[in-house]
Every structure is written in C-alpha cells, then in structure tokens.
Amino acid sequence: MSKAQQTRDALRxxxxxxxxxxxxxNVSLREISAAAGVDVALVSRYFGSKRGLxxxxxxxxxxxxxxxxxxxxTLIDAVVRLFAEAPRDGAHASPTAxxxxxxxxxxxGAAIRDLYNEKWQVPLSRIIGDPGRAALFSAAMxxxxxxxxxxxxxxxxxPGSACYAAQMRALLNAAVELRAAExxxxxxxxxxxxxxAASP
Amino acid sequence: MSKAQQTRDALRxxxxxxxxxxxxxNVSLREISAAAGVDVALVSRYFGSKRGLxxxxxxxxxxxxxxxxxxxxTLIDAVVRLFAEAPRDGAHASPTAxxxxxxxxxxxGAAIRDLYNEKWQVPLSRIIGDPGRAALFSAAMxxxxxxxxxxxxxxxxxPGSACYAAQMRALLNAAVELRAAExxxxxxxxxxxxxxAASP
DNA sequence: GAGAGTTGTCAACGCTTGTTGACTTTCAAA
DNA sequence: TTTGAAAGTCAACAAGCGTTGACAACTCTC
Numbered sequence: 001m002s003k004a005q006q007t008r009d010a011l012r013x014x015x016x017x018x019x020x021x022x023x024x025x026n027v028s029l030r031e032i033s034a035a036a037g038v039d040v041a042l043v044s045r046y047f048g049s050k051r052g053l054x055x056x057x058x059x060x061x062x063x064x065x066x067x068x069x070x071x072x073x074t075l076i077d078a079v080v081r082l083f084a085e086a087p088r089d090g091a092h093a094s095p096t097a098x099x100x101x102x103x104x105x106x107x108x109g110a111a112i113r114d115l116y117n118e119k120w121q122v123p124l125s126r127i128i129g130d131p132g133r134a135a136l137f138s139a140a141m142x143x144x145x146x147x148x149x150x151x152x153x154x155x156x157x158x159p160g161s162a163c164y165a166a167q168m169r170a171l172l173n174a175a176v177e178l179r180a181a182e183x184x185x186x187x188x189x190x191x192x193x194x195x196x197a198a199s200p
Numbered sequence: 201m202s203k204a205q206q207t208r209d210a211l212r213x214x215x216x217x218x219x220x221x222x223x224x225x226n227v228s229l230r231e232i233s234a235a236a237g238v239d240v241a242l243v244s245r246y247f248g249s250k251r252g253l254x255x256x257x258x259x260x261x262x263x264x265x266x267x268x269x270x271x272x273x274t275l276i277d278a279v280v281r282l283f284a285e286a287p288r289d290g291a292h293a294s295p296t297a298x299x300x301x302x303x304x305x306x307x308x309g310a311a312i313r314d315l316y317n318e319k320w321q322v323p324l325s326r327i328i329g330d331p332g333r334a335a336l337f338s339a340a341m342x343x344x345x346x347x348x349x350x351x352x353x354x355x356x357x358x359p360g361s362a363c364y365a366a367q368m369r370a371l372l373n374a375a376v377e378l379r380a381a382e383x384x385x386x387x388x389x390x391x392x393x394x395x396x397a398a399s400p
Numbered sequence: 401g402a403g404a405g406t407t408g409t410c411a412a413c414g415c416t417t418g419t420t421g422a423c424t425t426t427c428a429a430a
Numbered sequence: 431t432t433t434g435a436a437a438g439t440c441a442a443c444a445a446g447c448g449t450t451g452a453c454a455a456c457t458c459t460c
Contacts, residue, residue, distance in 0.1 A: 002406095003406090003407070003408095003456095003457090004406075004407065007407085007408090022304070022306065023304065025225060025226065026225065026305070026306055028446080028447065028448085029447080029448065029449090030446090030447085030448095038408085039408065039409060039410085040448085040449090041408080041409075041410080041449085041450080041451095042407085042408070042409095043448090043449090044448080044449060044450075045407085045408090049448075049449080050447095050448065050449090099350075099351070100304070100346070100350070101304055103346075103350040103351055104222070104300070104301055104349070104350050105226070106222065106226055113350075113351055113352060116351060117351075121353060121355075125355070130355075131354065131355035132355045132357065132363075132367075133355075134355055135347055135353040135354070135355025135356045136344075136347075136355070136356075136367055136370075136371065138343075138347050138351065138353060139340075139343035139344045139346065139347035139353075139356070139371070140339075140340065140343050140371060141343070142343050142346045142347065142351075143338075143339035143340050143341070143342050143343020143344070143346065143371075144336075144339045144343070146300070146303075146339065146342045146343065146346055147335050147336075147338050147339035147342065149304070150299075150300070150303040150304050150313075151299070151303055151313055151316060151317075151321075151338065151342075152313055153321060153335040153339075154331065154335070155321075155325070155330075155331035155332045155333075155334055155335025155336070156332075156335045156336075156339070157332065163332075166378075167332075167336055167378065170336075170374055170375075170378055171336065171339065171340060171343075171371065171374055171375065173374070174370055174371055174373070174374030174375075175370075175371065175374075178366075178367070178370055202436095203426090203427095203436090203437070203438095204436075204437065207437085228416080228417065228418085229417080229418065229419090230416090230418095238438080239438065239439060240418085240419090241419085241420080241421095241438080241439075241440080242437085242438070242439095243418090243419090244418080244419060244420075245437085245438090249418075249419080250417095250418065250419090
C-alpha cells in the first residue's frame with residue numbers, strides 16, 4: 001500500500017470514529033488529523049473538503065439487503081444480530097450512532113436522511129409490506145439506540161446480552177404486528193424525491 | 201411589564217424556538233437576538249452567557265407527574281395526548297425535539313440527560329414499576345419522534361391523527377408488556393449521580 | 401547523480417463565534 | 431430642570447474554524 005493511501009485510510013478511519021460518535025459539526029478537521037497523526041492540510045488534498053471527508057465515511061454504513069432478507073422473522077433476526085454485534089466503544093462507531101448524531105445536522109442532515117431511506121427504509125418497506133409499519137419498525141429500532149446512546153438510560157439491558165435482544169425483538173414485533181385499524185392509510189411507497197430543507 | 205422584562209422574554213422565546221428545533225451548537229446568539237429584534241450584547245447582560253440563555257429555556261420542558269399519574273393506562277393516555285398536541289411548526293418547539301437535538305451535544309448534553317432523567321425517567325420507573333420497561337417505554341416514545349423529526353419518514357402517520365395515536369399506543373404497550381423472561385435483571389432504580397462525560 | 405513527481409509541512413487567509421467594555425439614549429424620581 | 435440609574439448601542443477582542451498556496455523533503459526513474 002502506498003504511503004499516500006496509508007494516510008488517506010488513517011484520516012478516513014479517524015473521521016468515521018469521530019463523525020459517527022459525536023456528529024459532523026462537533027468535530028473539527030484539526031482534531032481528526034491530530035488523531036490520525038497527520039497534518040490538517042492533507043484533508044483538503046485528499047478529500048477536497050470536510051464534507052468530502054465525511055461523505056467518504058458513509059460507505060461503511062451497512063443496510064438491509066431485501067434480496068437476501070425476504071420475510072419478517074429473518075429481518076428481525078438480522079437487525080437484532082446487527083445491534084448485538086455493533087461496537088459500543090468509541091473506537092468503532094455504530095451505524096445507528098451515525099444516524100442519530102447527524103440526521104438533523106444543517107449541513108449533512110439531508111444526505112444522511114437520503115442514505116437511510118435508500119439503505120434501510122426502502123428495503124424495510126419492501127419486506128414488511130407497507131410503509132406505515134416499516135416506519136414504526138425504524139422508530140422502534142432507533143428508539144432503543146436513542147435511549148442507549150443519546151440518553152445513556154441505565155434501564156436498557158447490556159447490549160449483546162440475551163435480554164437486550166429480547167427487548168429489541170419485543171418492540172420490533174409490536175411495530176410489524178399493528179392491527180389493521182391502527183395502520184395508516186396506504187401511501188405511495190417512500191417518496192423518490194430528495195429531502196430539501198430541515199424544518200423540524 | 202417593564203421594558204427589560206419584555207426583551208428578556210423575547211430573547212427567551214426565540215432562544216427556545218431555535219435551540220429546541222435545531223440544537224444548541226447549531227444556533228448562534230446573533231441569530232437569536234436578530235429574531236428577537238434586540239442587540240446581541242443583551243444576551244450577556246440578561247443571561248450571562250449562551251449557556252445561561254439555553255438553561256433559561258429548560259423550564260418549559262414538561263414532564264410526568266407521578267403523583268397525578270399512577271397507573272399505566274393513564275400514563276399512556278397522557279403521553280399520547282402530549283404528543284398529539286405538541287406543536288409541529290418551528291414556531292413552538294416540542295419537548296422531544298429538545299431531547300433529540302441536544303442530548304448528545306458536548307456542551308449541554310449532560311444537563312439535558314439529567315433533566316430528562318428527573319422529569320421523565322424517574323417518574324416513569326415509579327409508575328411502570330421497573331427501570332427496564334421504563335427505559336423501553338422511553339425508547340418507544342422517542343423512537344417515534346426520531347422517525348418523525350430527525351428522519352422525516354413519510355410512513356409515520358400525520359401527527360394528531362387517530363392513527364398516529366394508535367401507533368404510539370401500540371409501541372408503548374409493547375414496551376410495558378414485556379414478558380418476564382425478557383425483562384432485565386433488577387437494577388437500583390435510576391442512578392442518583394449526575395452523568396459526567398459523553399462517551400457514546 | 402540529476403531531475404521530476406509525489407508527499408508532507410507551515411504559515412497565513414477570511415470568516416464566524418461568544419464575550420466584553422465604553423459609550424449613548426431613555427426615562428422616572430428628586 | 432436636573433440627576434442618576436436603567437436600557438440599549440456599537441466596535442472590538444481573542445479564539446476557533448475550514449481552506450489555501452508557497453515551500454521543503456522525500457522517492458523513484460532516467
């Protein structure tokens with residue numbers, strides 16, 4: 001591996017760890033390059049800009065492959081396993097942390113939301129069958145992450161434990177087992193347009 | 201009302217609308233004071249610092265009164281009603297937006313987490329009975345907010361609709377109806393100490 | 401070994417941020 | 431009307447940010 005490739009990788013790795021755990025606007029390029037043991041100016045050289053470096057980390061975000069996963073029980077198994085295995089220390093950032101920390105960022109939020117839509121929401125809607133329950137599935141999945149990562153709630157079971165998996169499973173099942181009366185009116189399955197502005 | 205009190209209120213109101221919807225570090229004092237129609241320097245005069253202005257807005261965060269609400273059905277009703285009535289436009293920020301936008305902020309995150317613990321988690325634990333299911337209750341509640349406010353998922357039912365309430369209700373019920381085997385080991389009911397550092 | 405291209409270093413730039421202190425204006429009490 | 435505190439204005443500050451371009455050090459080819 002060439003020397004340039006080494007520094008590129010070092011920057012990308014440290015950028016992912018920091019961006020994904022603390023959020024785009026809460027991390028400076030000087031901090032990233034210091035962690036990578038490299039000069040700040042090399043970010044501009046190799047990635048063009050801070051935004052470019054951030055986007056280079058997005059390739060690491062896993063998703064749901066609706067070809068490999070076709071039924072709901074398999075889906076829930078896959079999600080539970082992904083969560084159980086996701087790293088908790090700062091060293092390797094977890095996928096949901098990326099979403100939670102950056103989805104409402106004024107600069108990169110729209111890109112993150114689009115990416116989540118593509119890699120998660122669209123496959124979920126296809127597997128689960130209707131977008132309402134798919135959205136509730138996302139809500140359940142990310143809700144556990146919020147409680148754990150953003151709020152540090154102590155009542156959440158230790159991640160990786162059988163109990164943690166059981167909690168996830170219970171909420172996810174509830175999301176897809178909505179009675180007909182509770183389902184939203186049918187909607188066009190996830191919009192094709194890119195989200196434009198952040199108006200929470 | 202004195203003139204000084206008027207400008208104090210104007211600053212506090214605009215600060216709440218902006219801080220709660222976009223997050224502490226994504227809003228500048230110049231933006232807030234411009235929205236309030238006053239000079240930036242008056243923030244320092246009346247609130248000491250940016251942090252002081254932010255903390256002055258926290259009094260508006262509603263919570264759960266475990267004296268008024270003693271059983272789970274009443275709790276769920278209260279939460280569903282709070283969510284249905286929470287304002288969606290930028291003009292008045294919703295309580296959950298405050299949590300989601302600021303819980304992982306490096307500067308005010310710890311204060312927000314402590315406040316949520318005090319105003320929500322402790323009462324929830326008391327009403328629901330054990331901290332595990334109370335944490336899952338929070339997860340379900342905030343998960344819907346993440347899906348709606350952070351990710352802008354279109355599958356979530358229109359807030360305020362009967363369907364939205366039904367969705368909330370289904371998830372909240374699932375959280376408190378965990379079977380015994382899925383419950384975490386009993387823990388000391390929510391820690392008394394303040395959270396210290398943010399290590400997601 | 402000379403030269404060309406790659407890689408890394410350094411100092412500075414323009415900009416925005418929170419905060420401060422000196423100043424002027426407003427306004428009610430004496 | 432004079433006086434003095436209250437309220438508001440203005441310009442500047444130090445610090446941090448992303449970004450740039452000129453320069454030095456290195457590596458490989460001819």
